[in-house]
Amino acid sequence: MPPRANPTLRQRRLGTELRRMRERAGFGGSELGRNVGMNPAQVTQMESGRIGISVDRLHTIAAACNCDNRPLIDALAGIITERGKGWWEGYREVLTTDFLEVAEIESFATALSTCTTNYVPGLLQTGAYASAVFTRVYPPLPRKDIDVRTAFRVQRQQLVRSGKTPLRAFIHEAALRMQFGGSKVLADQLDALVEDSEQAGISVRVIPFAVDTFPGASENLTFAEGPVPELDTVQLDVAHGVLFFDAPADLAKHRAVFARMDSMALSEDASRDLIWSVKKEVEDRYA
Structure with missing residues (x-):
C-alpha cells in the first residue's frame, strides 16, 4: 500500500x-x-x-x-483499529484542514476545557453570533463561505449538547461584552449561554475584570483530554489558524494554566448572575 x-x-x-x-x-x-x-x-x-x-x-x-x-x-x-470517516470529512473540499482537525480533536476527546478572552467559545455560540464572528474576517468572506463555516460550527456543538463530551468553559468578562452582529445578537447569545450552563455536562465559569491577574495566555485555548493523559492535546487559536501542542512539557504547562483558572473564576451560579447582569446592561443601553 x-x-x-x-x-x-x-x-x-x-x-x-x-x-x-x-x-x-x-x-x-x-x-x-x-x-x-x-x-x-x-x-x-x-x-x-x-x-x-x-x-x-x-x-x-x-x-x-x-x-x-x-x-x-x-x-x-x-x-x-478506528474505522470509518468522521462527519467532518464531508467538508474536506470546502474548508481548510484547520477546521477539520479541530472537529477531529473534539470528537475523540473524553473531556474538553476551553478559555476564551474575546468571544464566546465556538462550542457555545448561537448561529447568529457565529455568523457575525465569521463576517468580521478581513478581507471579507463570500456569504456562502460564512454560511458553510457557521453550519460546520453548529454541527460541532452536537458533541457537547448531546452530553457525550463534558465541557468546561472559562470565559473572560471581556468576551461577554464584545459585540458581534449588534446588541440583539449579543443579548440572545448571553441568554443561550445561561441556558447551556444549566445543562448536564456543561460548566460555564466567568473570569471577571476584578481578578488581579488574568491566568494564562491571551489567546483562546482548548485542552482536549484523551483516553490517557499522554494523548491529551492543547489547541491554541492564532490569527491565521490553529496550533496543536502535545509535548509532555506543553501539556503539563496548560494543565497548570487551567488549574489556575479554576481557582480564580467565579462559581457557576455567580457566573450566571454576571452573565444575566451583562445581558441586562446590553438591553438597557441599546433599547
Missing part, C-alpha cells in the same frame, strides 16, 4: 507517540527497524503517520522499546 498523502491528525499523533516510545528506549530509527523487522524508511514513514501498522506490530514495537505502559498501548491500539 502506498504511503498516505495526507495523514489525519490522529494518524500523525500515533506516529508521534511511537517516536517518543523509541526515543525513550534510546534507539535510533535504524536500530528499532532491525529489532522489529522494518527498514529505516518504513520507521520514518510510520512515525510521520504516512503508513499504518497493525496492532501486532504495535505490541512488537512496545516490547522492543521496553514500554510497559499498558493503558497507553491500549489507547494507541484503539487509534489503529
Whole structure:
C-alpha cells in the first residue's frame, strides 16, 4: 500500500507517540527497524503517520522499546483499529484542514476545557453570533463561505449538547461584552449561554475584570483530554489558524494554566448572575 498523502491528525499523533516510545528506549530509527523487522524508511514513514501498522506490530514495537505502559498501548491500539470517516470529512473540499482537525480533536476527546478572552467559545455560540464572528474576517468572506463555516460550527456543538463530551468553559468578562452582529445578537447569545450552563455536562465559569491577574495566555485555548493523559492535546487559536501542542512539557504547562483558572473564576451560579447582569446592561443601553 502506498504511503498516505495526507495523514489525519490522529494518524500523525500515533506516529508521534511511537517516536517518543523509541526515543525513550534510546534507539535510533535504524536500530528499532532491525529489532522489529522494518527498514529505516518504513520507521520514518510510520512515525510521520504516512503508513499504518497493525496492532501486532504495535505490541512488537512496545516490547522492543521496553514500554510497559499498558493503558497507553491500549489507547494507541484503539487509534489503529478506528474505522470509518468522521462527519467532518464531508467538508474536506470546502474548508481548510484547520477546521477539520479541530472537529477531529473534539470528537475523540473524553473531556474538553476551553478559555476564551474575546468571544464566546465556538462550542457555545448561537448561529447568529457565529455568523457575525465569521463576517468580521478581513478581507471579507463570500456569504456562502460564512454560511458553510457557521453550519460546520453548529454541527460541532452536537458533541457537547448531546452530553457525550463534558465541557468546561472559562470565559473572560471581556468576551461577554464584545459585540458581534449588534446588541440583539449579543443579548440572545448571553441568554443561550445561561441556558447551556444549566445543562448536564456543561460548566460555564466567568473570569471577571476584578481578578488581579488574568491566568494564562491571551489567546483562546482548548485542552482536549484523551483516553490517557499522554494523548491529551492543547489547541491554541492564532490569527491565521490553529496550533496543536502535545509535548509532555506543553501539556503539563496548560494543565497548570487551567488549574489556575479554576481557582480564580467565579462559581457557576455567580457566573450566571454576571452573565444575566451583562445581558441586562446590553438591553438597557441599546433599547
